[in-house]
Amino acid sequence: IKLSEFTLSELHRQTLDSNINLQLADLQGADLSGATLIGANLRCALLVKANLAQMSLQGAHLVDAMLGHADLRQANLQNSILSKVTLTEAIMPDGSVR
Known part of the structure; x- marks a missing residue:
């Protein structure tokens, strides 16, 4: 699956498997709420x-990903790799702001 096959609005509540590569993808301001991205590659x-x-998720x-100001409330980050992730003023699953 290529990201270009979806508009950003179509990613809302979409289930995308590990075949999708979102490496270097620009998803600024995208509504991904309720989407399932199990095993997705979001590096950078x-x-x-x-x-x-x-x-x-x-x-x-999420290695080297930029998550500034992202809303992560109730996001499932189980077994996810979050290395060198930039979380400027992101809303974390517990409601705290980092």
């Missing part, structure tokens, strides 16, 4: 101001 992805609320690779 730009998710600034993205809405990730209630999103399932199990096993996702």
Whole structure:
């Protein structure tokens, strides 16, 4: 699956499997709430101001991703790799702001 096959609005509540590669993807301001991205590769992805609320990111690779101002409330980050992730003023699953 290529990201270009979806508009950003179509990613809302979408289930995307591990075949999708969002490496270097620019998803600034995208509404990904309720989407399932199990095992997705989000290395170096730009998710600034993205809405990730209630999103399932199990096993996702968020290495070097930019998550500034992202809404991560109730996001499922189980088994995800979050290395060198930039979380400027992001809303965390517990409601805290980092």
